Amino acid sequence: MDAAFITPFITSVQNVFSTMMQMPVTINTPTIKQSSPTATYDVSGIIGMSGDVAGNVVLSFPSASAQRIVQLLTGTEVSVDSPDFADAVGELTNMVAGGAKGLFQGKKKVLISTPSVIIGPSHTVTRPRGVPVICIPCSTDCGDLMIEVAILERTAVVASPEEINEKAA
Amino acid sequence: MKILLIDDSKTMRNIQKSVLAQLGYTVIEEACDGQDALSKVGAFQPDLILVDWNMPNMDGLAFVKAFRAGNKTTPLIMVTTESEKSRVIEAIKAGVNNYVIKPFTPDLLSQRIGETMSKVNKAAA
Numbered sequence: 390m391d392a393a394f395i396t397p398f399i400t401s402v403q404n405v406f407s408t409m410m411q412m413p414v415t416i417n418t419p420t421i422k423q424s425s426p427t428a429t430y431d432v433s434g435i436i437g438m439s440g441d442v443a444g445n446v447v448l449s450f451p452s453a454s455a456q457r458i459v460q461l462l463t464g465t466e467v468s469v470d471s472p473d474f475a476d477a478v479g480e481l482t483n484m485v486a487g488g489a490k491g492l493f494q495g496k497k498k499v500l501i502s503t504p505s506v507i508i509g510p511s512h513t514v515t516r517p518r519g520v521p522v523i524c525i526p527c528s529t530d531c532g533d534l535m536i537e538v539a540i541l542e543r544t545a546v547v548a549s550p551e552e553i554n555e556k557a558a
Numbered sequence: 559m560k561i562l563l564i565d566d567s568k569t570m571r572n573i574q575k576s577v578l579a580q581l582g583y584t585v586i587e588e589a590c591d592g593q594d595a596l597s598k599v600g601a602f603q604p605d606l607i608l609v610d611w612n613m614p615n616m617d618g619l620a621f622v623k624a625f626r627a628g629n630k631t632t633p634l635i636m637v638t639t640e641s642e643k644s645r646v647i648e649a650i651k652a653g654v655n656n657y658v659i660k661p662f663t664p665d666l667l668s669q670r671i672g673e674t675m676s677k678v679n680k681a682a683a
Contacts, residue, residue: 408661409573463569464576473568480567483612484660487639491659501639503566503614 393494395419395523398446398536401488402527405481410461417526425522426513429535430454432469433514434482437502438490444517444540446489448482452508454532461531469508479504485536497542517541559675560585562604564595564621565637566613570660574608574637577664581671592616596624604632606675611638611649619652626653633678635670637662 399416406414432455434448450458452469459467459477467474482504490499507514516522516539525536561583563571571588578586587602589595591613599607607625611618622634635656636649646657656674658667 405661408663463572476567477569480569483567484639487612487660488641491639491641496642501612503612 394538394540395525397489397492398485398525398538400492401485402525402536404488405484406529409481409484410458412461412529412531415528417528419523419525421521421523423521426516428507428512428514429524429537430533431508431510431512432478433507433512434478435505435507435514436482436486438486438499438540439502440499441497441543442493442499442540443543444520444538445514446482446486446540447514447535447537448478448485449535449537450478451532451534454529454534457531458529458534475506475508478506482506559583559605560587560602562587562589562595562599562602562607564589564592564607564613564618565610566590567610570610570637574667577667578671580664581668592618592621592624595621599625599629606671607632607634608637609634609654611636611640611645619649622649622652622654631678633674635674637667 403414406412428447429449430451432450432452435445437445455478456469459474462481463477467477486501490501493499520539520541523538527534527536561578563574563586565571575586587598589598593616609618609621618636633655634653635658636654637658637660639660641659649657656670658670
Protein backbone atom coordinates (compact mmCIF):
# COMPACT_ATOMS: atom_id res chain seq x y z
CA MET A 390 0.00 0.00 0.00
CA ASP A 391 1.59 3.30 -1.12
CA ALA A 392 1.38 5.90 1.66
CA ALA A 393 2.10 8.57 -0.94
CA PHE A 394 -1.44 8.02 -2.24
CA ILE A 395 -3.08 7.67 1.18
CA THR A 396 -1.82 10.58 3.27
CA PRO A 397 -2.91 13.36 0.85
CA PHE A 398 -6.50 12.04 0.82
CA ILE A 399 -6.60 11.75 4.62
CA THR A 400 -5.30 15.30 5.04
CA SER A 401 -7.65 16.63 2.39
CA VAL A 402 -10.87 14.98 3.64
CA GLN A 403 -10.18 16.23 7.15
CA ASN A 404 -9.46 19.74 5.85
CA VAL A 405 -12.61 19.86 3.66
CA PHE A 406 -14.95 18.61 6.40
CA SER A 407 -13.49 20.84 9.12
CA THR A 408 -13.40 23.97 6.92
CA MET A 409 -16.79 23.62 5.20
CA MET A 410 -18.79 21.87 7.93
CA GLN A 411 -16.78 22.31 11.14
CA MET A 412 -16.94 18.51 11.49
CA PRO A 413 -13.97 16.30 12.41
CA VAL A 414 -13.26 13.11 10.45
CA THR A 415 -11.83 10.03 12.18
CA ILE A 416 -9.69 7.86 9.92
CA ASN A 417 -9.80 4.10 10.47
CA THR A 418 -7.29 1.53 9.18
CA PRO A 419 -6.97 1.57 5.36
CA THR A 420 -7.38 -1.71 3.51
CA ILE A 421 -6.89 -2.92 -0.06
CA LYS A 422 -9.41 -4.61 -2.30
CA GLN A 423 -8.31 -6.10 -5.59
CA SER A 424 -9.78 -4.25 -8.55
CA SER A 425 -13.38 -4.60 -7.40
CA PRO A 426 -15.79 -2.59 -9.54
CA THR A 427 -18.44 -2.53 -6.80
CA ALA A 428 -18.56 0.63 -4.70
CA THR A 429 -18.65 0.16 -0.93
CA TYR A 430 -21.88 2.12 -0.36
CA ASP A 431 -24.94 3.44 -2.25
CA VAL A 432 -23.77 6.95 -3.20
CA SER A 433 -20.51 7.51 -5.11
CA GLY A 434 -18.84 10.77 -6.07
CA ILE A 435 -16.17 10.02 -8.69
CA ILE A 436 -13.24 12.11 -9.93
CA GLY A 437 -10.87 10.93 -12.66
CA MET A 438 -7.17 11.75 -12.40
CA SER A 439 -4.77 12.00 -15.34
CA GLY A 440 -1.35 13.39 -16.20
CA ASP A 441 1.50 11.94 -14.12
CA VAL A 442 -1.02 9.55 -12.52
CA ALA A 443 -3.93 7.57 -13.98
CA GLY A 444 -7.09 6.36 -12.30
CA ASN A 445 -9.87 7.69 -10.14
CA VAL A 446 -10.94 8.44 -6.61
CA VAL A 447 -14.39 7.68 -5.22
CA LEU A 448 -16.10 9.07 -2.15
CA SER A 449 -18.59 6.37 -1.27
CA PHE A 450 -21.38 7.06 1.25
CA PRO A 451 -24.31 5.14 2.71
CA SER A 452 -27.44 7.11 1.65
CA ALA A 453 -28.24 8.18 5.21
CA SER A 454 -24.71 9.54 5.81
CA ALA A 455 -24.73 11.34 2.47
CA GLN A 456 -28.08 12.99 3.23
CA ARG A 457 -26.88 14.26 6.61
CA ILE A 458 -23.55 15.50 5.19
CA VAL A 459 -25.26 17.25 2.26
CA GLN A 460 -27.71 18.90 4.67
CA LEU A 461 -24.79 20.18 6.74
CA LEU A 462 -22.91 21.43 3.66
CA THR A 463 -25.86 23.16 1.99
CA GLY A 464 -27.81 24.21 5.07
CA THR A 465 -31.00 22.64 3.71
CA GLU A 466 -32.56 19.18 3.58
CA VAL A 467 -32.10 17.75 0.09
CA SER A 468 -33.74 14.53 -1.11
CA VAL A 469 -31.52 11.85 -2.65
CA ASP A 470 -33.30 12.03 -6.02
CA SER A 471 -32.90 15.81 -6.35
CA PRO A 472 -30.23 17.05 -8.81
CA ASP A 473 -29.00 19.29 -5.98
CA PHE A 474 -28.09 16.19 -3.95
CA ALA A 475 -25.79 14.84 -6.70
CA ASP A 476 -24.37 18.33 -7.20
CA ALA A 477 -23.44 18.61 -3.51
CA VAL A 478 -21.86 15.13 -3.41
CA GLY A 479 -19.93 16.00 -6.59
CA GLU A 480 -18.63 19.28 -5.16
CA LEU A 481 -17.56 17.58 -1.93
CA THR A 482 -15.68 14.94 -3.96
CA ASN A 483 -14.13 17.67 -6.11
CA MET A 484 -12.79 19.50 -3.06
CA VAL A 485 -11.35 16.32 -1.50
CA ALA A 486 -9.69 15.13 -4.74
CA GLY A 487 -8.46 18.63 -5.64
CA GLY A 488 -6.99 19.15 -2.20
CA ALA A 489 -5.26 15.75 -2.30
CA LYS A 490 -3.68 16.33 -5.70
CA GLY A 491 -2.05 19.48 -4.39
CA LEU A 492 -0.41 17.36 -1.69
CA PHE A 493 1.05 14.62 -3.91
CA GLN A 494 4.80 14.28 -3.47
CA GLY A 495 7.37 15.14 -6.12
CA LYS A 496 5.55 17.98 -7.91
CA LYS A 497 3.42 15.63 -9.97
CA LYS A 498 1.43 17.25 -12.76
CA VAL A 499 -2.08 15.93 -12.23
CA LEU A 500 -5.33 16.97 -13.86
CA ILE A 501 -8.71 16.16 -12.35
CA SER A 502 -11.98 15.66 -14.16
CA THR A 503 -15.26 17.31 -13.27
CA PRO A 504 -17.11 15.02 -10.83
CA SER A 505 -19.75 12.44 -11.68
CA VAL A 506 -22.13 10.91 -9.15
CA ILE A 507 -23.78 7.47 -9.12
CA ILE A 508 -26.64 6.67 -6.74
CA GLY A 509 -28.10 3.21 -6.15
CA PRO A 510 -27.37 -0.02 -4.28
CA SER A 511 -24.51 -2.26 -5.48
CA HIS A 512 -23.59 0.02 -8.39
CA THR A 513 -20.24 -0.43 -10.07
CA VAL A 514 -17.44 2.03 -10.83
CA THR A 515 -15.02 1.57 -13.72
CA ARG A 516 -11.47 1.56 -12.43
CA PRO A 517 -8.11 1.11 -14.16
CA ARG A 518 -7.52 -2.58 -14.87
CA GLY A 519 -5.21 -4.38 -12.44
CA VAL A 520 -4.92 -1.49 -10.03
CA PRO A 521 -5.71 -2.36 -6.41
CA VAL A 522 -8.20 -0.09 -4.68
CA ILE A 523 -6.98 1.57 -1.48
CA CYS A 524 -9.99 1.93 0.82
CA ILE A 525 -9.77 4.56 3.56
CA PRO A 526 -12.67 4.21 6.02
CA CYS A 527 -13.79 7.49 7.59
CA SER A 528 -16.20 8.17 10.44
CA THR A 529 -17.99 11.44 11.13
CA ASP A 530 -20.83 12.61 13.37
CA CYS A 531 -23.05 12.34 10.25
CA GLY A 532 -22.07 8.70 9.61
CA ASP A 533 -19.42 6.76 7.72
CA LEU A 534 -17.91 7.21 4.29
CA MET A 535 -15.18 5.42 2.34
CA ILE A 536 -12.49 7.01 0.19
CA GLU A 537 -11.56 4.55 -2.59
CA VAL A 538 -8.31 5.42 -4.37
CA ALA A 539 -7.44 3.50 -7.54
CA ILE A 540 -4.53 5.40 -9.08
CA LEU A 541 -0.98 4.66 -10.09
CA GLU A 542 1.96 6.66 -11.35
CA ARG A 543 1.79 7.12 -15.10
CA THR A 544 5.33 5.80 -15.61
CA ALA A 545 4.12 2.46 -14.26
CA VAL A 546 1.15 2.28 -16.62
CA VAL A 547 1.50 -0.23 -19.45
CA ALA A 548 1.06 1.66 -22.71
CA SER A 549 -2.18 1.10 -24.59
CA PRO A 550 -2.05 -0.21 -28.19
CA GLU A 551 -2.98 3.30 -29.38
CA GLU A 552 -0.06 4.84 -27.47
CA ILE A 553 2.35 2.21 -28.85
CA ASN A 554 1.14 2.95 -32.39
CA GLU A 555 1.51 6.70 -31.82
CA LYS A 556 5.11 6.25 -30.62
CA ALA A 557 5.91 3.99 -33.57
CA ALA A 558 4.48 6.48 -36.09
CA MET B 559 -22.02 46.22 -6.38
CA LYS B 560 -22.89 43.60 -9.01
CA ILE B 561 -21.17 40.23 -8.74
CA LEU B 562 -21.01 37.39 -11.29
CA LEU B 563 -20.49 33.89 -9.84
CA ILE B 564 -19.15 31.29 -12.28
CA ASP B 565 -19.11 27.70 -11.00
CA ASP B 566 -20.57 24.48 -12.42
CA SER B 567 -21.73 23.49 -8.93
CA LYS B 568 -24.98 25.06 -7.75
CA THR B 569 -23.98 24.01 -4.22
CA MET B 570 -20.80 26.07 -4.42
CA ARG B 571 -22.63 29.07 -5.97
CA ASN B 572 -25.14 28.93 -3.09
CA ILE B 573 -22.34 28.80 -0.50
CA GLN B 574 -20.68 31.82 -2.11
CA LYS B 575 -24.03 33.66 -2.37
CA SER B 576 -24.61 33.12 1.33
CA VAL B 577 -21.20 34.65 2.16
CA LEU B 578 -21.86 37.56 -0.21
CA ALA B 579 -25.30 38.16 1.33
CA GLN B 580 -23.66 38.41 4.77
CA LEU B 581 -21.37 41.07 3.32
CA GLY B 582 -24.38 42.96 1.96
CA TYR B 583 -23.95 42.01 -1.71
CA THR B 584 -27.25 40.88 -3.15
CA VAL B 585 -27.10 41.81 -6.85
CA ILE B 586 -25.72 38.53 -8.12
CA GLU B 587 -25.82 36.78 -11.49
CA GLU B 588 -24.84 33.13 -11.86
CA ALA B 589 -23.19 31.21 -14.70
CA CYS B 590 -22.50 27.48 -14.85
CA ASP B 591 -19.36 27.61 -17.04
CA GLY B 592 -17.14 29.97 -19.00
CA GLN B 593 -19.33 30.02 -22.10
CA ASP B 594 -22.43 30.79 -20.06
CA ALA B 595 -20.52 33.58 -18.31
CA LEU B 596 -19.30 35.14 -21.56
CA SER B 597 -22.90 35.27 -22.76
CA LYS B 598 -23.95 37.15 -19.59
CA VAL B 599 -21.13 39.63 -18.86
CA GLY B 600 -22.18 42.10 -21.56
CA ALA B 601 -25.71 42.60 -20.28
CA PHE B 602 -24.91 42.24 -16.57
CA GLN B 603 -21.75 44.42 -16.47
CA PRO B 604 -20.40 42.97 -13.19
CA ASP B 605 -18.21 44.96 -10.78
CA LEU B 606 -16.56 41.73 -9.55
CA ILE B 607 -16.33 38.19 -10.90
CA LEU B 608 -15.69 35.00 -8.89
CA VAL B 609 -14.69 32.16 -11.21
CA ASP B 610 -14.02 28.44 -10.69
CA TRP B 611 -11.27 26.73 -12.69
CA ASN B 612 -12.45 23.18 -13.51
CA MET B 613 -15.74 23.38 -15.40
CA PRO B 614 -17.19 21.66 -18.48
CA ASN B 615 -17.48 23.40 -21.90
CA MET B 616 -15.18 26.33 -21.09
CA ASP B 617 -13.00 26.23 -17.98
CA GLY B 618 -12.19 29.19 -15.77
CA LEU B 619 -8.75 29.85 -17.20
CA ALA B 620 -10.10 29.97 -20.77
CA PHE B 621 -12.85 32.32 -19.57
CA VAL B 622 -10.32 34.65 -17.90
CA LYS B 623 -8.22 34.81 -21.07
CA ALA B 624 -11.26 35.48 -23.27
CA PHE B 625 -12.70 38.06 -20.86
CA ARG B 626 -9.39 39.87 -20.39
CA ALA B 627 -9.00 40.22 -24.17
CA GLY B 628 -11.75 42.83 -24.01
CA ASN B 629 -11.82 43.94 -20.38
CA LYS B 630 -8.66 44.77 -18.43
CA THR B 631 -10.25 46.37 -15.37
CA THR B 632 -13.12 44.35 -13.85
CA PRO B 633 -11.62 42.44 -10.91
CA LEU B 634 -11.55 38.64 -11.09
CA ILE B 635 -11.06 36.24 -8.19
CA MET B 636 -10.34 32.59 -9.00
CA VAL B 637 -12.06 30.26 -6.48
CA THR B 638 -10.76 26.74 -7.08
CA THR B 639 -9.34 23.51 -5.69
CA GLU B 640 -6.21 24.08 -7.85
CA SER B 641 -3.63 24.79 -5.15
CA GLU B 642 -0.29 24.15 -6.87
CA LYS B 643 1.97 27.22 -7.10
CA SER B 644 2.36 26.76 -10.87
CA ARG B 645 -1.43 26.91 -11.32
CA VAL B 646 -1.72 30.07 -9.20
CA ILE B 647 0.98 31.73 -11.30
CA GLU B 648 -0.75 30.60 -14.51
CA ALA B 649 -4.02 32.17 -13.36
CA ILE B 650 -2.39 35.44 -12.32
CA LYS B 651 -0.57 35.65 -15.66
CA ALA B 652 -3.93 35.18 -17.39
CA GLY B 653 -5.32 38.14 -15.51
CA VAL B 654 -6.91 37.15 -12.19
CA ASN B 655 -6.55 39.71 -9.40
CA ASN B 656 -6.80 37.33 -6.45
CA TYR B 657 -7.01 33.62 -5.66
CA VAL B 658 -9.02 31.55 -3.15
CA ILE B 659 -8.36 27.84 -2.67
CA LYS B 660 -11.34 25.58 -1.90
CA PRO B 661 -12.26 24.66 0.76
CA PHE B 662 -12.49 28.17 2.20
CA THR B 663 -14.01 29.75 5.28
CA PRO B 664 -16.51 32.61 4.90
CA ASP B 665 -13.92 34.87 6.56
CA LEU B 666 -11.26 34.02 3.98
CA LEU B 667 -13.55 34.67 1.01
CA SER B 668 -14.70 37.90 2.62
CA GLN B 669 -11.09 38.96 3.22
CA ARG B 670 -10.06 38.25 -0.40
CA ILE B 671 -13.02 40.23 -1.76
CA GLY B 672 -12.16 43.14 0.54
CA GLU B 673 -8.47 43.11 -0.50
CA THR B 674 -9.36 42.94 -4.18
CA MET B 675 -11.92 45.75 -4.14
CA SER B 676 -9.64 47.92 -2.02
CA LYS B 677 -6.80 47.58 -4.55
CA VAL B 678 -9.13 48.28 -7.48
CA ASN B 679 -10.63 51.34 -5.79
CA LYS B 680 -7.17 52.71 -4.92
CA ALA B 681 -6.04 52.24 -8.53
CA ALA B 682 -9.15 54.04 -9.79
CA ALA B 683 -8.75 56.99 -7.37
